[in-house]
Amino acid sequence: MLKDFNCELRICSSSICSTRVISIRICSIYFVLMFWAVCFHNNLTAQQTPKRQVSDLKITTLSTMLADRGHGEWGYSALVEVGQKKILFDTGRYPETVLNNAQRLGIDLSEVEDVVLSHNHGDHTGGVLYLREHLKSINPTAISRIHVGKGIFTKRVGRPHSMQVLKDSLEADGVEFKIYDSVQEIFPGVWLTGNVPRKYDEKNYNPNSKLETKQGEVVDIVAEDMSLFINTTKGIVLLSGCGHSGIINTMALIQSRFKEKKITTAIGGFHLLRASDEQLKWTANQLKLFGLQQMNGAHCTGINSLVQLRDLMKGSRQNYVVGSVGDLFTLEQGIRPGAIAR
Ligand SMILES: [Zn+2]
Ligand SMILES: [Zn+2]
Numbered sequence: 247m248l249k250d251f252n253c254e255l256r257i258c259s260s261s262i263c264s265t266r267v268i269s270i271r272i273c274s275i276y277f278v279l280m281f282w283a284v285c286f287h288n289n290l291t292a293q294q295t296p297k298r299q300v301s302d303l304k305i306t307t308l309s310t311m312l313a314d315r316g317h318g319e320w321g322y323s324a325l326v327e328v329g330q331k332k333i334l335f336d337t338g339r340y341p342e343t344v345l346n347n348a349q350r351l352g353i354d355l356s357e358v359e360d361v362v363l364s365h366n367h368g369d370h371t372g373g374v375l376y377l378r379e380h381l382k383s384i385n386p387t388a389i390s391r392i393h394v395g396k397g398i399f400t401k402r403v404g405r406p407h408s409m410q411v412l413k414d415s416l417e418a419d420g421v422e423f424k425i426y427d428s429v430q431e432i433f434p435g436v437w438l439t440g441n442v443p444r445k446y447d448e449k450n451y452n453p454n455s456k457l458e459t460k461q462g463e464v465v466d467i468v469a470e471d472m473s474l475f476i477n478t479t480k481g482i483v484l485l486s487g488c489g490h491s492g493i494i495n496t497m498a499l500i501q502s503r504f505k506e507k508k509i510t511t512a513i514g515g516f517h518l519l520r521a522s523d524e525q526l527k528w529t530a531n532q533l534k535l536f537g538l539q540q541m542n543g544a545h546c547t548g549i550n551s552l553v554q555l556r557d558l559m560k561g562s563r564q565n566y567v568v569g570s571v572g573d574l575f576t577l578e579q580g581i582r583p584g585a586i587a588r
Contacts, residue, residue, distance in 0.1 A: 297504070300435035301479045302329045305513055305575040308347050309338030309373075310544035313571035314586040316347035321369035322487050322515045322545040325353060328436055328476065334361045334389075335474055335514075336487045337373035344373040345380055351572050356384040362393045362438065364487025365471040366402070366409045369545075378416060390420065395441055395470030396427035403456040403463055426472065429503055439472045439491075442499050448492025448525075450517035473514075475500055480577050481510030481537065488546055489517035494532045501536060508537025513575055518555070519548030526551060530558035542581050544569025563588065 308316075309323035321339030325332060325348070334355065338344040348355050355377065363371050374389065381388035401407050413423060426440035444467065455466040468490035476483045482500060486493065493516045497509050512533075518526065538559065543552035549568050556566035567573070570584040 297477055298431075298434040299479050300328050300476050301577065303327070303476055303478055303483065303575075303577045305483070305485065306351065306353065307513075307542070307544055307569055307571055307573040308334075308344045308351075308353075309336070310515075310569045310571060312544075312568060312584070312586055313347075314584050315572040316350040317343055318571060319343050319369075320545075321372060322364075323370075323373065324485060324514065325355070325358070326436070326474065326476070326485065328433065331433055331436075332358045332360075333433070333436065333474070334358045334377075335485055336364050336370040337361065337377060339369040339372040341373055341376035345377055347571055356381045356388050358389060359387050360391045360393065360432075361389055362472075362474055363398065364473065365395065365468050365490060366398050367468075367488060368408070370487050371409070371412065375412065375415065378419065378421060382419075391422050391424060392416065393424045393426065393432060393438060395438075395472040396425050397441065397470035398425075400470075401458040402466060403458050429499065435477045437475050437477065437500075439475065439496060439499055441469055442472065442491035442495050444491065444495055445498050446492060446494050448495055450488075450492050451490045475509075477504065477507065478577055481508045481539075483511040483513065483575075483577075484509055486512070486514040486516055488515045493518070494529060497532070497536045508539075510537055510539045511541070511575070511580075512538060513542040513544070513581075514547075514569070515545030516543060516547045518543075518551040519546050521548070521551050523554070526554050527558060530555055533559060540565035540567075540580055542567050542569045542573055542575060542583070544573070 304327040306325045308325055309319060309321045311318045311320060319339045321343065323336045323338040323344045326335055345355065361374060378389040399409050399413060426438050428440040429437060430440060431437050451466065451468045453465055456463040457466045471490040473484055473486045473496050482504060486496065493512065500509060552566060552568050559566065565580065567581045567583040568587045570587045572584050574582045
């Protein structure tokens with residue numbers, strides 16, 4: 247009798263157990279199906295909205311150290327033309343340099359409404375107020391939108407709060423500031439990186455420069471430093487101001503969003519002027535993995551560093567060029583350097 251009871255209990259217990267197993271299995275199948283449906287939907291959405299590609303691109307250097315046309319200065323600025331759309335990337339150091347150099351090169355900047363300021367340093371922001379003041383009489387919407395990275399308005403220790411002063415006076419004149427903390431497409435095929443995660447240890451900033459925060463003084467890693475990049479029919483073209491985030495960190499961020507594309511062209515300042523031989527070797531190896539084919543290393547890239555990179559990349563004088571004022575890059579012809587850098 248006792249034996250039969252035990253047996254019943256076992257049967258009953260095992261039937262409860264099987265019911266539970268079946269319920270868990272049904273739940274698992276439901277979650278797997280739901281997960282698959284979400285993934286399929288996202289994949290479908292991504293397929294339905296392919297990333298837009300640019301086939302008509304021109305980039306002209308308007309401020310850097312080396313110049314055989316116009317004036318050289320410690321600073322950086324370049325005009326980006328995507329079809330009819332003109333975007334000014336950085337504005338040089340001295341107020342009048344970019345406007346004067348543009349006039350010298352026969353370029354009309356009055357149609358430029360959008361300006362990207364890569365970071366807070368004066369050698370990239372120095373011309374913005376002067377440009378707005380001189381161009382708004384020709385076109386009231388000239389220099390009317392300014393795109394910046396999050397963190398640009400943080401107060402720096404021992405330095406005047408010049409970005410806040412600049413913002414206040416431009417906003418009083420009707421200029422709009424747009425702030426980015428992550429990758430974003432600002433015009434079809436034209437993107438900003440926003441804040442760049444510092445995945446690799448590329449310390450391209452002054453460790454003695456400090457920020458004023460609620461937690462006290464912290465090292466200023468120039469968190470707002472952002473680059474512009476264009477998704478073209480010939481790969482990604484990267485435009486950098488001072489490269490404080492690091493060229494490899496910046497490329498790693500871009501490739502996390504554009505896995506299928508090579509980053510074929512790098513233009514601007516990459517802050518390699520003090521890089522050691524070891525660092526340049528590591529940088530060149532990484533650049534090869536991203537598929538880099540040509541580079542216009544201006545401003546803080548450093549002349550010797552650019553030449554060393556050219557050797558490490560097995561590049562030529564035609565595709566690894568020291569940047570100078572008036573350099574032109576087009577998708578069809580690549581980099582056309584000034585006479586001094588040929
Ligand atoms: Zn800088
Ligand atoms: Zn700089």
